[in-house]
Amino acid sequence: MFSLPRMFSSALLLLSLTPAALCGELPKEVIERIDAVVASAYQAASAKLPCKVGRRSRPAMLRWQDVDKCLSGAVNLVDWDEFARQLEAIRPPNASTGEFETAVEASLSKQALPYNKLFLVKNTEVLLPLTNSILKYLPPNSLMDLPVYDQKSKQIGTFAGVFPYEHSGGLTSGTTYTLIVFQYADAQGKIQAPSDRLLLDSYGVPWAKAMTQPGLRFTSDRLLGVRRK
Numbered sequence: 001m002f003s004l005p006r007m008f009s010s011a012l013l014l015l016s017l018t019p020a021a022l023c024g025e026l027p028k029e030v031i032e033r034i035d036a037v038v039a040s041a042y043q044a045a046s047a048k049l050p051c052k053v054g055r056r057s058r059p060a061m062l063r064w065q066d067v068d069k070c071l072s073g074a075v076n077l078v079d080w081d082e083f084a085r086q087l088e089a090i091r092p093p094n095a096s097t098g099e100f101e102t103a104v105e106a107s108l109s110k111q112a113l114p115y116n117k118l119f120l121v122k123n124t125e126v127l128l129p130l131t132n133s134i135l136k137y138l139p140p141n142s143l144m145d146l147p148v149y150d151q152k153s154k155q156i157g158t159f160a161g162v163f164p165y166e167h168s169g170g171l172t173s174g175t176t177y178t179l180i181v182f183q184y185a186d187a188q189g190k191i192q193a194p195s196d197r198l199l200l201d202s203y204g205v206p207w208a209k210a211m212t213q214p215g216l217r218f219t220s221d222r223l224l225g226v227r228r229k
Contacts, residue, residue: 004006028209033090038107041083045074050120059153061127064201068133084223115215127204135162135180139217146205148184157184
């Protein structure tokens with residue numbers, strides 16, 4: 001099995017490490033081949049980018065429906081089975097446990113697509129909505145310390161990262177699924193989380209400050225369960 005670390009446990013710990021630490025002792029040529037395979041996957045995702053996105057007026061914010069549709073559409077353009085097979089083909093037989101997977105995680109982060117490559121925005125005086133999808137694909141350290149505004153255009157604090165939230169309910173009673181939610185530092189420097197975890201367009205950060213930051217990082221959960229050749 002392709003055994004990249006599962007999200008929200010090992011993966012979140014790995015993402016806190018530096019790329020150099022993540023790459024371990026793998027030979028340079030293996031790292032370069034990993035980078036080439038990952039770059040090809042991001043290129044496939046970029047085929048229909050940037051997306052035209054609408055905006056709402058009060059507050060001026062990109063439409064969350066357009067933003068989420070763009071992200072999911074880009075991710076679905078990737079042939080994930082082939083992506084995983086290509087990675088497995090270059091895995092060194094003597095790689096230690098987790099060494100190859102952490103190198104893949106590092107490559108996924110360093111090649112993440114910036115927001116201005118994802119969304120076509122003419123008026124930069126808008127907010128980027130902090131939807132659960134935006135946060136799911138958010139690369140490590142992206143958007144950190146940017147001001148966060150609510151639906152009344154009031155700044156509630158500054159962006160301070162993300163965390164997973166297990167949500168129950170939905171179409172099927174008893175169904176549980178994981179949402180990615182953000183946290184923020186308030187005016188007193190205390191870390192807070194939004195009371196409503198289904199974010200949609202409840203909060204946003206300034207597009208002008210976010211546009212050049214990494215915005216789409218593939219998650220390795222899509223690579224799990226693919227058998228080695």
